[in-house]
Amino acid sequence: MTVSSKLSTDGKQLVIAIDERFDFSSHQEFRDAYSGVTNLDLTYILDLRKTEYMDSSALGMILLLKDHVQLYAGQLIISKPSDTVRKILEIAQFQRLMTIE
Amino acid sequence: MPKNQKLALVVDDSKMQCKLLSILLQEENYQVIAANDGASGVQMYIEHQPDLVLMDINMPIMDGFEATRRIKKLSGAGNLAPLIFITSLDGEQAFIDSVEAGGDSILVRPFSPQVFKAKIKAIQRISDLVEQVKGLQQEQQNDAELAEKMMSGVIEARNFALDKIGVIKKAATIFSGDIHLSALCPNGDLHILLGDFTGHGLRSSIGAIPVTETFRAMTKKGFSILEIVAELNRQMHTLLPGDLFFAASFACISEHEKSVYVLNAGLPDGYLFNEDAIIKKQFSSSHPPLGILPQLLPDVHLDVVQVSKTDRLVFITDGIVEARNKAGKLFGFPRFESAAADGIAQKDLVKSVLSSLDDFCENCEQEDDISLVDVPCSGWQPVKFSNKVTIPEGFTEEDSYFTREQKGLPTWSYHLHLTGKLLKTVNPIPLVMNQINDLEGAGEHWQSLYTILTELFVNSLDHGVLELDSSLKDSAEGFGQYFKERAKRLDNLAHIAINAPDNFVRISLKYFPLSHGGKMIINIKDSGKGFDIVNVLKGNSNAMNDGIKLSGRGVELVNQMCDTLEYQEQGTLVKASYIWHD
Numbered sequence: 001m002t003v004s005s006k007l008s009t010d011g012k013q014l015v016i017a018i019d020e021r022f023d024f025s026s027h028q029e030f031r032d033a034y035s036g037v038t039n040l041d042l043t044y045i046l047d048l049r050k051t052e053y054m055d056s057s058a059l060g061m062i063l064l065l066k067d068h069v070q071l072y073a074g075q076l077i078i079s080k081p082s083d084t085v086r087k088i089l090e091i092a093q094f095q096r097l098m099t100i101e
Numbered sequence: 102m103p104k105n106q107k108l109a110l111v112v113d114d115s116k117m118q119c120k121l122l123s124i125l126l127q128e129e130n131y132q133v134i135a136a137n138d139g140a141s142g143v144q145m146y147i148e149h150q151p152d153l154v155l156m157d158i159n160m161p162i163m164d165g166f167e168a169t170r171r172i173k174k175l176s177g178a179g180n181l182a183p184l185i186f187i188t189s190l191d192g193e194q195a196f197i198d199s200v201e202a203g204g205d206s207i208l209v210r211p212f213s214p215q216v217f218k219a220k221i222k223a224i225q226r227i228s229d230l231v232e233q234v235k236g237l238q239q240e241q242q243n244d245a246e247l248a249e250k251m252m253s254g255v256i257e258a259r260n261f262a263l264d265k266i267g268v269i270k271k272a273a274t275i276f277s278g279d280i281h282l283s284a285l286c287p288n289g290d291l292h293i294l295l296g297d298f299t300g301h302g303l304r305s306s307i308g309a310i311p312v313t314e315t316f317r318a319m320t321k322k323g324f325s326i327l328e329i330v331a332e333l334n335r336q337m338h339t340l341l342p343g344d345l346f347f348a349a350s351f352a353c354i355s356e357h358e359k360s361v362y363v364l365n366a367g368l369p370d371g372y373l374f375n376e377d378a379i380i381k382k383q384f385s386s387s388h389p390p391l392g393i394l395p396q397l398l399p400d401v402h403l404d405v406v407q408v409s410k411t412d413r414l415v416f417i418t419d420g421i422v423e424a425r426n427k428a429g430k431l432f433g434f435p436r437f438e439s440a441a442a443d444g445i446a447q448k449d450l451v452k453s454v455l456s457s458l459d460d461f462c463e464n465c466e467q468e469d470d471i472s473l474v475d476v477p478c479s480g481w482q483p484v485k486f487s488n489k490v491t492i493p494e495g496f497t498e499e500d501s502y503f504t505r506e507q508k509g510l511p512t513w514s515y516h517l518h519l520t521g522k523l524l525k526t527v528n529p530i531p532l533v534m535n536q537i538n539d540l541e542g543a544g545e546h547w548q549s550l551y552t553i554l555t556e557l558f559v560n561s562l563d564h565g566v567l568e569l570d571s572s573l574k575d576s577a578e579g580f581g582q583y584f585k586e587r588a589k590r591l592d593n594l595a596h597i598a599i600n601a602p603d604n605f606v607r608i609s610l611k612y613f614p615l616s617h618g619g620k621m622i623i624n625i626k627d628s629g630k631g632f633d634i635v636n637v638l639k640g641n642s643n644a645m646n647d648g649i650k651l652s653g654r655g656v657e658l659v660n661q662m663c664d665t666l667e668y669q670e671q672g673t674l675v676k677a678s679y680i681w682h683d
Contacts, residue, residue, distance in 0.1 A: 060344030
């Protein structure tokens, strides 16, 4: 399992956590983590604290997640990326498209 | 033999066994051939290329293991005819040996006809799957080769000045999602693009053709690099699926302005090196890659930098800095920068970076496309000044100018009056050039006219309407400040709704055909306060002679290209005439 997801007990937060590598091989698992979730007003937290490597297809996957989040009027937060991953997010200027904390 | 009937080869020294297996196979709709020893089995395999082989182990002349090894060597990876050992040798060793020799399965006697047939069906199913996968693989390979051919042979071969631009391009799969383009603007500026589509292979190539077409067509028509980026973004947003995007760096290198304009949307830092290999400037990504947002962000801006002739602009994609060696270490920016610096010293940046990369990675598999462009900031096609007419002695002006139009009336005229917000949002020069091309046909002689129109229009807008002081541009710091201030004032202009028509620039053209060419009269009027014509022009030309001033080059250039150039109405009206000859 490279992707795990958990809905908080109050039902307001969905935390999607990624393992060391976030690349095309996690494509299906990543989609499965959120595609069935249709609650409105949900906060999606993409937890990248463990992730050491991320490629550009992972950036594409995040964009698909963002589309999903917007469709259900939710909010997307990218949480605690490592320095390497943060650098990749910054080169793509993702901080201007979503919240990174 | 009908195609759906498969051919089986039975190799067994017992004729009885051969007969028995043949009958069972025929019941399964196989055609059957038989051999009674290993050597002739191999021979028949070569002659008949069967779809299935049944092999006994203990046989005279050559045993089943050896025959199998030879058959498997012959069929290689390309063509799998499944091979089943039929044996009475029971036990683990026989099983292990048969797999070692290359057998795909083993069937131990005694077995019932039902078990035998089930085995044949199962192995045939696997073999069919392998065939299918191979077919798909071949198809994919063909597609990738086609895409590769299209990219290198058609798209990139048509780039401008390939001999002067250093290029590294190493694809991770056959087809690279990276693309580099160069094209010449009508005024002699050079447009450069280095881009990286998400992903690899054919999927990442969807956008390559529209990007190329748009980049070339808009450059040729005289659109600015920012206008081109905006259009490419719009196109990529419409065209690409949600998880695909296009990270790219763009540059406009203006030799006569001695400056470069750069926008990095999602690539690693670009570099400006001087001839001593010192990094003069790094261009960090300032905008998300193209295709993500429906429109560019409102604060998108170009970095404008003064350059000297010996500077070089270098763009890279992430494949270089993210290349890994056996220990899993990244090549990284410091290694890249030092390899690039060494390369500049040795006058071959590409070679130095490549060899440094090879030394570092040794023979590790390449995970991502690797691309680089290395572009000198001068040496491009000079704007042609040769269009001026030299009038032979004894040839009066009337003879030359108005041979067809006796009264000196233009054959056509054209006016464009832009006000308020449109001054920010519309670039009138491509519009005007399109009109001219439609009316008079395309031609190289319009290159100079394009430059004249651009320079004069920008002067009227910047110094007339926007009241910007060109002396700001005298220092390198002021240069950046100038462009910031310009963007701010244009924004203001766009927000004034009530008195919008008070701010305007009017471009008027009149065209007079000559016997071997033509004459264009250009009038550009602006709503500004004007300037002290005599002093400014005198100051400019003094400074030009001293070679110290960064501003005022535009007017000087226009002056060289025009037949006549004068300012009237306190500097709010400029009149130029441009003559060209066949």
